Amino acid sequence: MRASAPDPLADALDRLIEQRSFDIHFQPLIAIDRAEIYGFEALTRAPANGPLHSPLVLFEAAARLGRLVELEQLIIRRAIQRFKALGLPGLLFLNVTADTLMVAREHAGLLAGELAELGLSTSRVVIELTETRPIEDLAQLDGALQALRERGFRVALDDLGEGFASLRRWMEMRPDFVKIDRHFIDGIAQEPLKQQFVRSIVEMAVTSGCEVVAEGLEQEPDLEVLRRLGLTICQGYLFARPSASPRASLSAQWSGRLATEAQPRLLQNDLALPLAQGAITSAGQLARRGLTVTPATSCRSIIDLFHADDQLLAIPVLDDQQRPIGVLRSLHVLKRSTERYFMDIFEKHSCVELMDTSPLVVDVATPLRAMSDALANLDERLLIDGFIVTRDGTYFGLGRSSDLLKAVSDLQVHAARYANPLTLLPGNVPIDNHLDCLIEAGETFVAVVWDIDHFKPFNDVYGYRIGDDIIRLAARVLTQAADPQVDFVGHIGGDDFVMVLSSTDWEGRLERICKAFDTGVRSFFSAEHLAAGGYETLNRQNQPSFHPLPTISAGAVLHLPGHFENARALSAALAEPKRVAKGRAGGSRFFVDRRQAQPLLLMAQHW
Template sequence: MNVMLVAMDVEAAELCRIMAEGLLYPVFQPIMDFRVRAILGYEALIRGPADSALHRPDQLFAAAARSGVALDLEHACREASLRAFAAQRLAGRLFLNVTPGCLLDHKMMNGHTRALLAELGITPNRIVIELTENQQITDLPGIHEALLHYRGRGFQIAIDDLGEGFANLRMWSELRPEFVKIDKHFVHGIADDRIKFHFVRAMQDLAEICNASLVAEGIERGDDFTCIRDMGIACGQGFFIARPETHPVRVLPAGIVAALGQQRLSLSPMMGGMPTARTLLRPIAPVPEDATNAMVIDRFEADPELDVLPVVHEGQPIGMINRHSMIDRFARPFRKELFGRKPCEMFMDHAPLVVDQHATIQELALMLALAPKHYLFDGFIVTGDGSYLGVGSSHDLMATITEMQISAARYANPLTQLPGNVPINEHIDRMLTAGSSFVAAYVDIDNFKPYNDAFGYRRGDDVIQTLGRLIGDIADERQDFVGHIGGDDFFVIFQSADWEMRCWQLVSAFAEAMNALLSPEERAHGGYMAENRRGELSFQVLPTLSVGVVRIGPGDFESHREVAAAASVAKKQAKKKSRDPASESLGGSVFVERRRPASGEGMNVLARALN
């Protein structure tokens, strides 16, 4: 027993020495934003001295708990992380791990943190309080009050791994954090595990409803990175992207940039190609970080059209200065005399929105929609391989989106508002040019004309609109393109891996929808009485779906005409299959062409014959 007490005393003394001498040091792991292909910020992870038994964080905090100084250690870690972050002038946000107990501690609420941030020149909107799950919340009203206190001062909130602690669905719904971190258990192996995939997909749906950004932690494999990227998860973190370092990377590694470049094609074709951040770029000459405030004021006064000035360090953007904010500050008495010769970084936004030149318009729009309001006025900085290229404005972004919407409406089907033939053909050609693998599905309604003739065009239009909505429901809006050829013909370009299941879901959902449109008597008989084409009264079966599917790999086809011809052949086979009595119980049919496609010339001959 005495030996144990002696060991605990030694451990406590070592812990006190480490805190007293300031020997704690943080390492920073980058968190990347998939939407704009840039580093969002860094998570601070604490370490003890390398030659100490308390080097690892689990050993540090276990010793602190045994010694009764856990809160003191946590405050020391927070200060060490903030000082190191400021000393390195790291860009973006800082994610600070905080336990619920520390969040409620008077030392967090007594103004010390605010004073420290002011001393270091870090604005609160750059700090994300990451609530860790190693404690359960016992005082939920107190947590709510504390969060209101910090949010009122500009801080943002993140909850850590979705696991056994407080970071569960109930707490997510009640705390409403800006960021939610997915536990690495669900991320590791997600590319090969359908259960994990659907768990994360459910989390993603909740995040959209709650207006939160998901961060996938523990990305260690290239396949998982690709899967997370293609799912549309907002942010990622893990060894595959970058390891925690004392001096972390400031731009995405070349391998990650290359992996991002292999992203699946956007779903919104546009004449001349999909606009990116580069198309919105204005090459404004930046100012260096050591430029004085007086120099910045002179730049603004010399150019009335200049709304923002980016600040760079060795070619990399580190901040943004807003014209109106700067001039307002210096309009006050003696401000020019007091601050004119000081470096401009004291008044710049240290966490501007920085995006890669290849970020799409859709990614930019989504990012701005979720970002703090001041980004709408400041715009965004555009980079290439991490180096400054220019500035983009929200006004130009909105104008481009409006132009895209007008273009989309011009070619949309008037009944369903889905993209018509021109956008469908453009998207197929873009997929073929990029060498992407995809699945083309031709969807057609069987027995539609008798129904339309018997019940009138209005009921017929209802059926077509219902089918359009059902296709939109089964398709993944992030990966799958839905088009309306005309009449009762639709075309779907799948990139979803589970496309075949989605096709059968569509067939089943359409059968249920048709059932709901009939009277109980007609449903009991499985159809209705109506005149056939010869004017004779006869029994008519309900409309059903035929779906013809063609799987397309790189180099299989040369143009949208060949793809359309192959899909038409598959649709005809699906219609033949639907006449089989065995298909009646299924309410429709799906035919998948599993043979290799014909040669390009053969498909051209077939396309001409079908036309």
């Protein structure tokens, strides 16, 4: 009888398990709304020079040889030890297959004990189910998940959109996190169908009370789309590749950019600000008349002009109707002029040979906010040359980037005088100005006042720093739900906010705010307080008093032309619906004053 051939993968796996010859790499998950690292996913790397180097080959071989659970348990322990030794912040995401998860009931207590010895809370560990293998016994899976949750572990569903039955599994598992497969994230900026899929997942997550993670993010345009769709946690090469010794904090490049984008914009409601006399608010005020040329001007003439004046940075090129068709940039022109044979060939040619045909062009009425956004997306090499200003399509002047940046800075400083320092949202003065303007103009809108419930006990238990984070969460939820083109968000102070909604779908926006706050606020609580639904503190009589977890509530008033004389009268009318909303039990909620049926009918006809 012929002996069976040796299995090189089996021998390699034996050595790997016996010698523990695998490494753990970590890739960060980024909370883009907070501009910080949310946690790390642990990834296994076998020796590079061996047949098991590919993770896919490694785990398939382990499954075939009946050693998958043994291998994954070793990896889990090594990952936890490395995570603690490196002092990494946030949560630790650990990948496990269904095979390993099935035996979690017997091992959950042992794993929790090991974490306690390392000084690591189970609430910081997320068990991530990868659907590379089918699940045979759903009842056993449910029991394993329950055992993990009872110990304080969190659960995630990996690669949503792939696998055997991931959407169904979501409904059955009710995980704390769902991670969208990279196929639906990569290139989402150019794929409306992917956007619709992710939008649906985010909406489902709000309903089910779980967090969504976007995996495989590699391109900046995709990041912007994900932000607009409401995702707050992203993972991918755009931020960092997996590393055995990862950074414990975001790079300066990303922390600054994400923090700037995450904060509500000071200029978002700049029209509500009382502007100082002579303040610059639009492109026309930045335009300077200067030298221009036409396509009839030769390359030689342009080169001579730049050589003669080293302060001359850019020259607009206009057609015979005085419309800009391009711009000549000194650095580019002088560089081209030194190229071999350039002057011999192009000396007498039209200057269009040297022209940039895609300059930044803005209308005289363009507000500073829009110009600042446009400039932020411009190639850094072109910033020094500024922008062209037009009126009715014809040339009006040339603006300098330095003047724009100074004007934006001045306006932000001015705005900061009237903004809440914690959230940078407009404060009482611009809130009242905005309301008075709408009332005087006879506009139809909905005024809403928001308040965080049970906030003081939370502050007492978790500290003012975490309390500030809850207030920032409320600010983000409100601004993300508002349409910046027509709606207004202000921060009165403390945990009180105001919204002025001119959007026709205002009621749906209020519902989304309640769901988003209830979902987002969960990450601030300990597993113990989440399970209990609150916590106890001592009252003034030194007696224990139970307090529910914070929610957010709102009172709203429908405003029709002629209903209120000014912002002060409208503010007084908001007190009653706010009191009604706060008196209701349950999660976050709002109450709309609907006592006058006729105004509601008129509003429906008006809109």
